[in-house]
Amino acid sequence: MTPTTKDALREFSDNLKAVPRRVMETAFRTGPPTTDRTRSTFVFGNVFLHLHAVRTHRWSLKWTTTMGLGIMSVSAFLIALVTGVMLMFYYKPYPEAAYESIKDIHFVVPTGRLIRNLHRWSANLMVVAVILHMARAFYTAAYRKPREYNWLMGIGLLVVTLGLSFTGYLLPWDQLAYWAITIGANIAQSPREITDALGITDYFDPGGFQRLLLLGSDMVGAEALIRFYLLHVMILPLALAALMGVHFWRIRKDGGMVRPADADDQLFRQPREEALPIFTEAPAKTYHLAAIVRGRTSNVGRGPENTVPSMPHLFYAELGVLMVTLLVCLALSLVSDAPLKELANPSVPENPAKAPWYFLGLQEMVAFSAFMGGIGIPSIVLIGLALIPYLDRETEGTGRWFGGPGGWPLVRLSIVLGLAAPILIESFVIRFGWLREWFPSVPQLVITMLNPGTLLTAVYAFFSMWCIRRYGSTRAGALALFTCFLCGFLVLTIVGTYFRGPNWVFYWSPSEWPKH
């Protein structure tokens, strides 16, 4: 029997009506995620979602495990990415047009000011979230085996995040931007402080080369602007995306969030013995992908006890963090505008010329010695951070906050010392000055090696060594040093932000700054 024209038309209209439902069905393939089976296929059948495991351990979902800081960093990055692309439609990276185009965005483009504010606040929030995320990973000893390499990826992400912030700083081409980049480029040139003192700059000049690499010229001009623009919108975001990919993938491969060995016992309401295991035998396959990749998977020896489906538990938690991040950025953007100073003027610097807040600790240190404060000590800090997982190979306290020998009392002691040392050193320098004032002819090399910044670093290092001896544990030394580093960063940043006025002179408050 052949179908009549009328039947075919009805079938066509039925199909048309069914299109939205069918599109959803073919997109998700497994129906609504209502059973454990469909929830599983919802995750591993989706190219984006299968970055996550199908099931998530309940310990990972505890608020105190991660505080959502990693997802907050990603959320802030996504907000900055979207708003950044929007800004790119209007921004013109030439010295003659850059400042005017930012003014256009701020005052003329519809919602341009909100988008610019969102971009600025999400970038700020990203720096905060990344630093706090690192602190979380450190204090819960999450960097330990098998997560050593992922800690390195995290350090890389921190550096790229700061690089993105710094390169974005030049683009408005206002006074703040111009002088921040002048200072930044000269910090890159500061190895000359050493090569000059040794008298070898004419033959070996890494500092001059670094400056040239950044500026593309011997002054801050169009070449510098286009280089910073390219770094900001292309090279660094791509580097960040690549590192993020590895970072997330390694979380899966390293067995998810770190948790203490007794996490299951802590989560079980009744004693473990009475709980019936789901598998009589834990998975023990000793191969990875389809028997081609060798080695044990991170799930060997772990049953599905105490796990919940990632859909909805994990995804809704992550969505919640994204929404909170967006809300915070939006609220800040509505109450506080991104700054825009006067057009860049190469002959009159801002006074005081201040970097963004997260670099003010660094600015405080370069005010002691350009090379040590700008390159030497930051390099020591980064190398020290990178070495932590390879030096601390202990197992005590993994997955617990402030876990390890010493624990919270040691961290408390380190906070006291970490705050006291920079405050005392700063007070001394502000009151009595430093070598140059006492002995005007002192060689620069002496100041480079012996200045308040290196002194502070040495105090922290000695304290850390003492802790390693006192507690007989590298973890104790790391706890002490990391805490001190955070405290020092905090003190120097606060001094640079609130207590430095025109000519970088100490003032108790900005209200005491001389009028000009």
Added chain:
Amino acid sequence: MTTQAKAPRSRLDPEPVPRRDWLGLSSLWAMTGALLFGLLGLLKLPKAAVLASPSKKFKVSLPDVLPVGEAFVPPGRAVAIYKDSGGIYAVSTICTHLGCVVKANAEGFECPCHGSRFSANGDVTKGPAPRALPWLKVSVSGGAVTIDEGVVVPQGTKVA
């Protein structure tokens, strides 16, 4: 070189490579060498053949009266020009620390960025600056004064 042939144990557990593949390794090292050599060439890229920067040599017309100890700063230039009984001299006002432009005052110079202070002849008196402010070459022909920012002269060189 001879090696004793052994049957491969299984597809999943292949025999370890018995000896270095000389050709493979040498080609690998040749490629590495070529890449390093190329990298040396790449290091030249960041600098343009001709840097588009304004001329470092410029003429100034000094004001008719320039009191001793008072600086004359040509507009748009980072140079302080002085005139005393010894003659005319020019001190660069680019801070030797991190490149901010220092301001001339009665005692000498002060830097707004990181608090370096310099005496009237450019020596560092305070702060992080590693070197004294350089003195720049001044030439006077007829009434015209020419400053060359590219040439540093010893401190105390004055041109009558």
